[in-house]
Amino acid sequence: MSDLDAYRLKARAWLESMKPTFGKHACHGLPEDEHLAMGRRYQSAKFDAGYAGITWDPAVGGQGLSPLHKMVFEEEEMPFAMPSGYFGVSxxxxVPVVMRFAEDRTWARERGIAALRGEEIWCQLFSEPSGGSDLAGLRTKAEPDGNGWKLNGQKLWTTYAQHSDYGVIIARNDPTVAKHKGLTFFWLDMKSxxxxxxxxxLAAGDAHVNEVFFDDVKLTDGQRLSPVGGGFGxxxxxxxIERYxxxxxxxxxxxxxxxxxxxxxxxIGGRPAIEDGRIRSVIARIHSLRAGLESINTRAMLAMAAGMEPGPEGALNKLVSVRSRQxxxxxxxxxxxxxxxxxxxxGWLKDxxxxxWLSAPTMRIAGGADEMLLNTIAERILGLPQDHRPDKGVPFNEIPV
Amino acid sequence: MSILYDEGQQAIAREARRVLDARVDKARLLSLLERTGEFDQSFWKTAIEQGWTALALPEAHGGLGLGLVELGIVAQATGAATAGAPFLTTNYGASEALLMTEDAATEAHWLPMLAAGEAIGTIAISEGNEPLPHSIAVKYADGALIGTKPAVTAGLQADFAVVLAADGSKPILALAELRNVTRTPIDSFDNSRNYADLTFAATPATLLAEGNAALCIAREALTRMAVVAAHEQLGGAEALMFLARDYANERKAFGQPIGAFQSVKHRITELYGLVEIARANCIHAAAKLGHDDFLIAAAAARLSATEAYDTAARDCIQIHGGAGVTWDSGLHLHMRRARSLAIECGNMFGWEDVLAVELIGAAA
Structure with missing residues (x-):
C-alpha cells in the first residue's frame, strides 16, 4: 500500500469518527449561526487532527504535505457534508496570499493559525456590480490619504463577507492608465x-454572498500587499494558489x-422508467462523460505523484461536470x-x-463563468485569438461606459 | 485504473505519427473512395514494416508481446491519417479470439502469419443490424458453415474469419478460411474498409468454442476491437480539432481571424472537451483489459470517442465553410470514417444499451 493510500484510509477513519458530531445529519436544519458555530468546531477538530493546512508550512501551523494529500483528504471529506464551506475562500x-505578501511576518503567522483553527475567517473582495469576469474593469477607488489610503466603492458576490473578520481587496489607485495597470492589492479589517x-x-434561497460598501474606509500603507499599481499581478x-x-x-x-x-x-407510460430507452441513453451518456473526467483526474494525480505537471485538460472539470449536473x-x-x-x-447538493438544480446556475457562473472558461481554454491551450477588446490599452477613465 | 503513457509508449506514438505524416497521400485516399475492393497498399506495407502487425501478438508467435495500450497508440495515429485499410483492427479481433479459445494448432498456424503481415484475419459475428445477434442465422453442422454474414469489415481481403454460428440451438465459434467463400462487395461510402457479405456454402471450418464460452469470447473479441476503433476515432477527432484550430487562426473575415469570433472559438473549444474526455476514456479502457469492469470502460470509450469524432467531423467542416465541403479538401474522408468506425465493432445505440445494462445491473 502506498503512503497516499495509507493516508486516505486514515483520513477516512477519522472522518467516520467525526460523522456523528459534524456530519450531514448533525448539521441538517440548523439555523445559520449554529451551523457556523458547528463549522468552527469542526475546523478546530481538523486543526487538532492535522487535517487543516495540509499543504501549508509547518511553521505556520500546516502539515507540509503535497497537494496530492490535500486532494485525497478533500475527496474523502466530500461525501460527509461536513460544515467546512465557511473556510474555503479563507x-x-x-490567507495564503496574506501570508505570502504581508510584510509583518509575525502578524501574518498569527492570522494563519487563527484561520486554520476556524477562529477567524477571511473573504476575498474582487467582483463588483460593474463586472465579475472582467476583473480589471473594477471601480472601487483607493486614494492616497495622508500616509495611508482611503477606500470608496462597492464589491459584490463576496462569499461569507458577513462572517468575515478580514478581507483581501483589489482597488483602483489610478484611473488614468490602462485598466490592468492602475490597481493595488490590500488587506483590511472588515470591522473598520x-x-x-x-x-x-441567491436563486436557491441561500444568502452566503454579500454586497460590501466602502465609505471613506482608512487603510495604512502597511496593509498594502502589492506594489502601487501592481495589484492585478x-x-x-x-x-x-488554489490550483490543485x-x-x-x-x-x-x-x-x-x-x-x-x-x-x-x-x-413512464405504464412501464418502469429504467426500461425506457431515453432514460437508459441518459445513464450511458452521463456515465461516459463522468468516467472521462474521473480518468482525467486520476491521470492528473498520477502525474503529480511522479513530480510532473498535470495536463491542461484538468481545466475542463468545472465546465463539463457542472453542466452535466444541471x-x-x-x-x-x-x-x-x-x-x-x-x-x-x-437539501444537500449531493443527494x-x-x-x-436550483444552485447549478450559480455554479456555472461563480469562479469563472462557462464562457470565460471556454475563452481561457481556447486562448491558453489551443492558441486561438483573444476576443476583440475595445478597451485594450485605453486609459481606464476614457473607456466608454 | 488509468495510466500515464511511459517513455516507450510515447516513443511509439511519436514514431507512428511521424511515419504516417510523411507517407499519407490524400489524393490516393480520395481515389480509393471510388473503387470497391481496394485498399491503400502503401499504408499496409508501412504497417508491416513498422512492426504494427506484430505489436500486440505474443512473442512465442513472432509478436512483440505488447498489448492493447500500444495498439491503441498506433490506432490514434492511423485514425488521424484516415488510414486506407482496416486490417490492424480486424487482425487484432481475430487474434484475440484465437488466443482466448486456446486452440494451440490454429494459434501456431495463423498468429505468426498475422505477425509477419502475411495473412489478414477478421471476425464475422454481427447479423442483421445487431453487433452481437440474439438469434444466429449462420449454421454450423458437420464441420462446415452455411449462411451469410453481412458487411464484414476487411471481408474482401481477409484470409480467414472467426465466425459466430449456431450448431442447432447452441452458439459456436469456428475459424473458416475464406479462399472459397463467396464475397459480395459492399459499395460503401468508405470503400477502403473492404466490407463484404460473406456467404458460406458448406465451408469447412475449425470449431474453436461452443455454448456460452463461444458467446463470451465473441463478445470479448468485439469489445477489444471496439477499444482499438475508439482510439482510431480519438485520433481522427483530435486531427480535426487541430485542423479547425489552424484554419480559424489563418482564415480572416470581417477584418479578423474567424477564430476571434466566439461562435467559432467556443465551438473548437467544445471539441477539445470531447476529445479529452474520449482520450481519458480510451486510455482507461485499454489499461482495464482483463479486469471485471473492462466492458463498462470499453463502452464508455466507444460512446465518447464516437461522439467526439462525429461532432468534430460536423464542426470542422462547418468552420471551414465552403472550403470544407469540396471533394478535394478531403475533410469528408474524416466524416465518412467517423461514421464507418462508429458502426464497425458495434454501433452507438448498441453500446449505449450495453453500458446501460451493465450500470443498471451494477447499481441493483
Whole structure:
C-alpha cells in the first residue's frame, strides 16, 4: 500500500469518527449561526487532527504535505457534508496570499493559525456590480490619504463577507492608465469604520454572498500587499494558489447511481422508467462523460505523484461536470414528476435533486463563468485569438461606459 | 485504473505519427473512395514494416508481446491519417479470439502469419443490424458453415474469419478460411474498409468454442476491437480539432481571424472537451483489459470517442465553410470514417444499451 493510500484510509477513519458530531445529519436544519458555530468546531477538530493546512508550512501551523494529500483528504471529506464551506475562500485564497505578501511576518503567522483553527475567517473582495469576469474593469477607488489610503466603492458576490473578520481587496489607485495597470492589492479589517456588509439571497434561497460598501474606509500603507499599481499581478497569483483542489465529476451534485435508483422507482407510460430507452441513453451518456473526467483526474494525480505537471485538460472539470449536473438534475425532477415538486430548503447538493438544480446556475457562473472558461481554454491551450477588446490599452477613465 | 503513457509508449506514438505524416497521400485516399475492393497498399506495407502487425501478438508467435495500450497508440495515429485499410483492427479481433479459445494448432498456424503481415484475419459475428445477434442465422453442422454474414469489415481481403454460428440451438465459434467463400462487395461510402457479405456454402471450418464460452469470447473479441476503433476515432477527432484550430487562426473575415469570433472559438473549444474526455476514456479502457469492469470502460470509450469524432467531423467542416465541403479538401474522408468506425465493432445505440445494462445491473 502506498503512503497516499495509507493516508486516505486514515483520513477516512477519522472522518467516520467525526460523522456523528459534524456530519450531514448533525448539521441538517440548523439555523445559520449554529451551523457556523458547528463549522468552527469542526475546523478546530481538523486543526487538532492535522487535517487543516495540509499543504501549508509547518511553521505556520500546516502539515507540509503535497497537494496530492490535500486532494485525497478533500475527496474523502466530500461525501460527509461536513460544515467546512465557511473556510474555503479563507484558507484556499485569502490567507495564503496574506501570508505570502504581508510584510509583518509575525502578524501574518498569527492570522494563519487563527484561520486554520476556524477562529477567524477571511473573504476575498474582487467582483463588483460593474463586472465579475472582467476583473480589471473594477471601480472601487483607493486614494492616497495622508500616509495611508482611503477606500470608496462597492464589491459584490463576496462569499461569507458577513462572517468575515478580514478581507483581501483589489482597488483602483489610478484611473488614468490602462485598466490592468492602475490597481493595488490590500488587506483590511472588515470591522473598520465605513465598511457595510449586506447579505443577499441567491436563486436557491441561500444568502452566503454579500454586497460590501466602502465609505471613506482608512487603510495604512502597511496593509498594502502589492506594489502601487501592481495589484492585478497579485490578484492573478491569488487565483493560482488554489490550483490543485479536489474536483467532482458529478459537479458537486448527486452521483449517477442516485439517478439509476430513482429511475427504478418511477414509471413512464405504464412501464418502469429504467426500461425506457431515453432514460437508459441518459445513464450511458452521463456515465461516459463522468468516467472521462474521473480518468482525467486520476491521470492528473498520477502525474503529480511522479513530480510532473498535470495536463491542461484538468481545466475542463468545472465546465463539463457542472453542466452535466444541471442537466441531470432537471431530468431527475422531470422523472419524479408530481413527486418532484417539493423543496427542502436544507437539501444537500449531493443527494437532493432540487437543491442541486436550483444552485447549478450559480455554479456555472461563480469562479469563472462557462464562457470565460471556454475563452481561457481556447486562448491558453489551443492558441486561438483573444476576443476583440475595445478597451485594450485605453486609459481606464476614457473607456466608454 | 488509468495510466500515464511511459517513455516507450510515447516513443511509439511519436514514431507512428511521424511515419504516417510523411507517407499519407490524400489524393490516393480520395481515389480509393471510388473503387470497391481496394485498399491503400502503401499504408499496409508501412504497417508491416513498422512492426504494427506484430505489436500486440505474443512473442512465442513472432509478436512483440505488447498489448492493447500500444495498439491503441498506433490506432490514434492511423485514425488521424484516415488510414486506407482496416486490417490492424480486424487482425487484432481475430487474434484475440484465437488466443482466448486456446486452440494451440490454429494459434501456431495463423498468429505468426498475422505477425509477419502475411495473412489478414477478421471476425464475422454481427447479423442483421445487431453487433452481437440474439438469434444466429449462420449454421454450423458437420464441420462446415452455411449462411451469410453481412458487411464484414476487411471481408474482401481477409484470409480467414472467426465466425459466430449456431450448431442447432447452441452458439459456436469456428475459424473458416475464406479462399472459397463467396464475397459480395459492399459499395460503401468508405470503400477502403473492404466490407463484404460473406456467404458460406458448406465451408469447412475449425470449431474453436461452443455454448456460452463461444458467446463470451465473441463478445470479448468485439469489445477489444471496439477499444482499438475508439482510439482510431480519438485520433481522427483530435486531427480535426487541430485542423479547425489552424484554419480559424489563418482564415480572416470581417477584418479578423474567424477564430476571434466566439461562435467559432467556443465551438473548437467544445471539441477539445470531447476529445479529452474520449482520450481519458480510451486510455482507461485499454489499461482495464482483463479486469471485471473492462466492458463498462470499453463502452464508455466507444460512446465518447464516437461522439467526439462525429461532432468534430460536423464542426470542422462547418468552420471551414465552403472550403470544407469540396471533394478535394478531403475533410469528408474524416466524416465518412467517423461514421464507418462508429458502426464497425458495434454501433452507438448498441453500446449505449450495453453500458446501460451493465450500470443498471451494477447499481441493483
Amino acid at each position: 484558507l484556499g485564497i485569502s 469604520p465605513g465598511v457595510t456588509v449586506r447579505p443577499f439571497r 497579485t490578484a492573478i497569483a491569488t487565483l493560482a 483542489s479536489a474536483s467532482d465529476p458529478a459537479g458537486f451534485g448527486p452521483p449517477l447511481d442516485l439517478f439509476i435508483a430513482l429511475a427504478k422507482d418511477c414509471m 442537466k441531470l438534475s432537471e431530468l431527475a425532477i422531470d422523472l419524479m414528476a408530481n413527486l418532484g415538486l417539493g423543496w427542502d430548503r436544507d 437532493d435533486w432540487v437543491a442541486s
